[in-house]
Amino acid sequence: MPNTANRVVLDLIVNNHPGVMSHVCGLFARRAFNVEAILVLPLGGGETSRIQLLVDADQRLDQMVKQAEKLRDVHEVSLCDAESSPFEELGREFAA
Amino acid sequence: MPSMTGAELLIRLLERQKIKTIAGIPGGTNLPIYDALGRSERIRHVLARHEQGAAFMAQGMARSTGRPAVCMATSGPGATNLLTAVADAKLDSIPIICITGQVPLSLIGTDAFQEMDIYGMSIPVTKHNYLVRSAQELLHVVPEAFRIAASGRPGPVLIDIPKDVQCQTIDVPRLPAPGEPEAAPDMDREAIDKAARMIDHAKRPILYLGGGVTQSDCAGIATRLAEKGSLPSTMTLMGLGALPHDHPLSLGMLGMHAAKHTNMALEECDLLIAAGVRFDDRATGRLEGFCPDADIIHIDIDPGELGKLKTDCVGITADVTSALGALLDSISTQDRSGWLSRIGELKKQYPALLPGTDDPTSPYGLVSATAALLGPDAIVTTDVGQHQMRAAQAYPVTRPRQFLTSGGLGTMGFGIPAAIGAALAHPDRTVVCFTGDGSMLMNIQELATAAEQQLNIKIILADNGALGLVQQQQELFYEDRKFASSYANRIDFTTIAKGFGIEAVDLADCDSPMAVMTKAMRSTGPALIRIPVQAADNVYPMVPPGAANSTMIEGASNA
Numbered sequence: 001m002p003n004t005a006n007r008v009v010l011d012l013i014v015n016n017h018p019g020v021m022s023h024v025c026g027l028f029a030r031r032a033f034n035v036e037a038i039l040v041l042p043l044g045g046g047e048t049s050r051i052q053l054l055v056d057a058d059q060r061l062d063q064m065v066k067q068a069e070k071l072r073d074v075h076e077v078s079l080c081d082a083e084s085s086p087f088e089e090l091g092r093e094f095a096a
Numbered sequence: 097m098p099s100m101t102g103a104e105l106l107i108r109l110l111e112r113q114k115i116k117t118i119a120g121i122p123g124g125t126n127l128p129i130y131d132a133l134g135r136s137e138r139i140r141h142v143l144a145r146h147e148q149g150a151a152f153m154a155q156g157m158a159r160s161t162g163r164p165a166v167c168m169a170t171s172g173p174g175a176t177n178l179l180t181a182v183a184d185a186k187l188d189s190i191p192i193i194c195i196t197g198q199v200p201l202s203l204i205g206t207d208a209f210q211e212m213d214i215y216g217m218s219i220p221v222t223k224h225n226y227l228v229r230s231a232q233e234l235l236h237v238v239p240e241a242f243r244i245a246a247s248g249r250p251g252p253v254l255i256d257i258p259k260d261v262q263c264q265t266i267d268v269p270r271l272p273a274p275g276e277p278e279a280a281p282d283m284d285r286e287a288i289d290k291a292a293r294m295i296d297h298a299k300r301p302i303l304y305l306g307g308g309v310t311q312s313d314c315a316g317i318a319t320r321l322a323e324k325g326s327l328p329s330t331m332t333l334m335g336l337g338a339l340p341h342d343h344p345l346s347l348g349m350l351g352m353h354a355a356k357h358t359n360m361a362l363e364e365c366d367l368l369i370a371a372g373v374r375f376d377d378r379a380t381g382r383l384e385g386f387c388p389d390a391d392i393i394h395i396d397i398d399p400g401e402l403g404k405l406k407t408d409c410v411g412i413t414a415d416v417t418s419a420l421g422a423l424l425d426s427i428s429t430q431d432r433s434g435w436l437s438r439i440g441e442l443k444k445q446y447p448a449l450l451p452g453t454d455d456p457t458s459p460y461g462l463v464s465a466t467a468a469l470l471g472p473d474a475i476v477t478t479d480v481g482q483h484q485m486r487a488a489q490a491y492p493v494t495r496p497r498q499f500l501t502s503g504g505l506g507t508m509g510f511g512i513p514a515a516i517g518a519a520l521a522h523p524d525r526t527v528v529c530f531t532g533d534g535s536m537l538m539n540i541q542e543l544a545t546a547a548e549q550q551l552n553i554k555i556i557l558a559d560n561g562a563l564g565l566v567q568q569q570q571e572l573f574y575e576d577r578k579f580a581s582s583y584a585n586r587i588d589f590t591t592i593a594k595g596f597g598i599e600a601v602d603l604a605d606c607d608s609p610m611a612v613m614t615k616a617m618r619s620t621g622p623a624l625i626r627i628p629v630q631a632a633d634n635v636y637p638m639v640p641p642g643a644a645n646s647t648m649i650e651g652a653s654n655a
Contacts, residue, residue, distance in 0.1 A: 019215055019227065026219045059407070066400040072224045072244060 001091035002037045004082035008057040012068060013076040016042050016049040020073045024051060027071060033064050037087050048075065054087050102231030103128040103262040106195070109238040111138045112274045115166050117520050119144050119153035123170025124210060126197030128262035130168075142520060142549060145541035147174050149513040151181030152539065154192040156517020159500045160475055162313065164191040164245045165517065171197045172210030175256070176217065180507060183221040185252040187504025188334060189311060191245035192252045194218075200260035201229065215256050223251030231264040239275030247278040249398040250311055280397060280415030287412045288419065291369070291393045292426035294410065295325055298367035300435045302387075303327040304350070307334030307503070308372015308396060310496035314417035318371065319343065321424045326432035327369065328439050330358050332379050333488055334503040335372070337496040347439070348448065351379040352639045353485040355448035359645040361439055362387050369423075371395045372416045375405040376504065377641075385644025395419045449636075450490050456609050459483070459558055459629045463490040465610065466528055466556055469617045475518045475527045476500065479511035479535030482564040485635045487530045509538030512555065516542060519551035526552050526617075533559040533587065540592070546622040547597035553622045555593075561586050562631035572649060573640060582631065593624040600624040 014020050021040065028035045037054040055064060061079075068077050082088075100108070106129060110118070119142045122130040133141055144150035147169040157165035169178050175196040185192050199208040215227040224244045226237050234257075241253040295301055309318050315338045322329045322345045330347040331338050339346040347358040359381075362368070368390045373379070380386040383405055392409040394402055395416055402411030412419055452458030456465035463486055467474075472494045478484040478501045493499045500518060502510040515529040536557055546553050562582040570578045593600035601616050603609040603625065616623040636651030 019219075019225075022216055022219055030220050062403060063400065066402075070398070070400055 001095045002054055002087050004054070004085065004088060006057050007036060007054055007082040008061065009080040009082050009085045009087070010053040010055055010064065010068065011078045011080050012051040012053070012074050013043070014049050014051055015073040015075070016046055017073070020049065023071050023073055024068070027067055028053070028064070031063070031067060033060060039086060039090070052080075052086065054082060054085070099265050099267045101128065101132065101262065102234055102257065102264050102266070103132040105231060105234050105266070105268060106238065106257070106262070107132040107136050107139065108271065109234065110166060111136060112271060113164070113238075113242050114274070115139055117142060117157065118166045118168055119150040119517065120168030121147055121150060121170065121174060123174045123197065125171040125199055125259045126168060126174075126195075126257075126262070128259060129195065129197065129257070142516075142545065144513070145544050146539065147177035148181050148509065149516075149539050149542040149545065151178045151185070151192065151194060152510055152513035153517035153520065153545075154194075155181060155185055155190050156477065156500065156514035156519075157521040158185075158190050158192050158517075159514065160497055160518040161521050162311070162497065164193055164242055165521075166193045166195065168195045169197070170210065171199055171214070172212045174210075175214040176212055179217065179221055180505075182218060182252045182254065184502050184505040184507045184510065186221050186223065188502065189250050189307060190252065191250035193241050193245055194252060194254040196254065196256045197262070198227070198256045198258040201258045202260070204258065214254065218254045221252070222254050225254040225256070227256045228258070228261055231261055231266045235268070235272050239272050242275030243278060246276070248280070249308075249396075280418060281413060283412060283414035283418055283422070285422075287410060288422045289426060291410055291412065292423055294367055294391060294393060295327075295369065295423065295427045296430070300365045300438070301325065301327050301367040301369060302347070302362060302365040303329040304332075304368055304370040304373055305329060305335040305338040306332040306371065306373030308416045309335055309338040310372075312372060312397070312416040313496070314420055315339070315496045317417060317420045317424060321420050321427070324424060324429050325427050326430050326436055328361060328436065330354075330362065332373055332376065332503070333501060336488060336499045337493045340494045341492045349488055351381065351645065353489060353635055353637065354645070355489070356446035356637050356648050356650070357439075357442040357448070359639070359648060360442050360446055363646050364438070365390045368392045369395075370409075371420060374401050381639045381645035381647075382643055385646065448489065453490065456613055457603050457606075457627050459486050459633055460490050462556055462558060462627050463487050463530065465613060466530075466554075466617070467492050469614055470526055470528060470554075473525055475522060475525055477511045477515040477518060477527065477529045479529070479531040480506045480508045481532045481535055482560075482568065482633075482635045483530045483532045483558040485565075508535040511535060512539050512546065513542045515553045515555070516546050516549065516551060519553050520549070523552075526554060528554045528556060530556050530558070532564060533557065533561060533583070533589065534563045536589070537587075543593060543596035543598055543622070550621050552620060554617055555622070555624045557589055557624060557626045558629045559589060559626055560629045560631040560633075564631055565635070567631055568634045568638070571634070572638070589626050590624060598622045598624055600626065603627045
């Protein structure tokens with residue numbers, strides 16, 4: 001089960017095409033930002049997707065947001081509370 | 097508008113972007129594009145000898161003009177060969193558009209001949225990239241690629257186009273408007289006012305100017321700001337030319353191979369005004385030891401740069417031109433005579449010592465002799481290594497876009513193809529390329545392109561038979577264990593150049609080196625001037641990697 005203490009959810013609205021996951025995951029990997037969990041679902045008619053990333057709420061969070069905002073396929077970046085996020089419930093599902 | 101193929105549409109869109117020259121190499125999957133390019137009356141194609149050369153030629157055009165430039169390659173090895181030069185463009189924020197052929201859509205993912213996932217491979221080295229899935233998409237992808245490459249912080253964009261998309265015929269009722277750079281974001285006036293007050297109150301401020309000043313075309317404003325506030329100004333390798341080298345407020349380059357007085361002045365400053373810079377480790381040395389007593393104002397158009405390395409700055413996300421312009425209006429005129437006289441003392445105490453500048457066959461002398469012969473109109477490219485640092489220290493750079501060098505990636509092999517690109521964009525100017533024997537071998541095939549195009553490129557080869565900067569580090573930091581850094585097989589570079597059809601002279605054992613050099617420089621067309629130098633001659637001063645900038649190793653001439 002993912003530990004949500006001292007973590008935060010980065011909520012991204014992105015274009016939905018085959019390269020977007022590579023762009024987002026590649027950014028986090030090469031800048032050595034730790035991603036604990038990831039969730040992706042298409043939105044509405046499938047033109048866009050919503051990605052949630054469970055990340056460490058440390059001093060690098062500001063950089064993560066700024067770098068994610070630079071990706072051209074990312075429309076919006078917002079921060080949400082990790083507790084009460086879907087990761088909590090999914091964690092229980094996955095562990096069961 | 098009649099129907100056309102994807103390839104014809106692409107070329108039409110490139111013409112509308114006012115592209116005049118494209119460097120590239122054709123191959124199986126971009127032949128439809130080349131077929132359409134061959135029929136263009138507005139675009140000239142320059143055939144490179146290696147795709148990395150083509151991408152560096154595009155860089156030479158883009159760096160010398162400030163406008164996006166285009167290169168092309170086929171799929172697979174053609175595309176992967178581009179990548180080093182694309183990465184180089186990413187790190188130095190250079191707007192190039194790379195157009196690659198790809199296997200037909202139906203074959204993608206089958207390991208087809210010359211198939212490679214260049215979309216995936218180019219993600220980390222581009223500002224943005226595309227895999228085009230229909231000819232229709234080109235209508236928005238091409239203008240958008242140019243807009244992205246040139247907007248905000250510029251950078252490379254790659255467009256991968258499968259062969260069947262190139263051949264697909266579509267009706268194009270109307271062509272889209274060419275892609276133009278977006279307007280810069282609004283800046284925070286309050287932060288500007290705060291910064292202006294900080295400058296007014298500072299006792300020992302220094303202006304720290306980088307490649308962003310060149311990109312934003314505001315060297316004049318930066319100079320006027322320095323003059324109004326009496327701000328001593330240092331430049332990064334990418335920022336050279338922001339202030340003319342002989343300006344009284346210029347401190348030259350900072351960092352690993354700066355003049356010692358520059359780094360010592362930074363040590364004493366109480367306010368650092370950083371504009372269009374990214375606090376690269378080669379410029380700052382150990383970051384905690386950089387400007388230890390200074391408050392920092394950091395201006396950059398890329399918000400990701402603010403707080404990336406130095407976290408306690410007054411950050412201003414803005415186009416450097418607008419921000420420096422606003423500061424120029426807001427700060428008060430000051431003479432700061434105390435601080436400027438302290439700078440004068442530091443310059444006396446730690447002068448920039450460039451030994452041998454009178455001798456055109458010495459490592460520094462070849463730089464100053466070249467500058468004296470060519471005058472201020474010449475464009476300079478360098479490769480990477482000792483010759484690059486000496487050129488950065490000793491060449492009298494007077495304007496932005498005059499000194500083109502691989503700063504962030506430090507790519508050996510940059511110099512010759514970048515010089516070709518600069519010469520293609522500026523046929524009226526002489527382009528000089530400072531190189532070393534190690535660097536020259538990394539893109540020597542482009543001598544064929546230079547000869548074919550009869551470009552006015554003068555290659556100054558400082559030949560020490562070694563990887564000089566590697567040997568220098570081995571000597572200083574690995575107890576002089578030199579390994580894998582000298583070439584046992586010495587190469588006759590003048591014979592090789594002649595074999596490519598390039599005039600070549602050797603200043604070894606030459607009675608009148610200046611006369612021989614002058615003749616080669618004044619001739620038209622490409623020429624190679626080889627100057628043997630000693631591998632044992634290190635570049636000083638030097639900050640050891642990872643050390644603070646105040647810890648400079650000085651050579652015998654600096655001691």
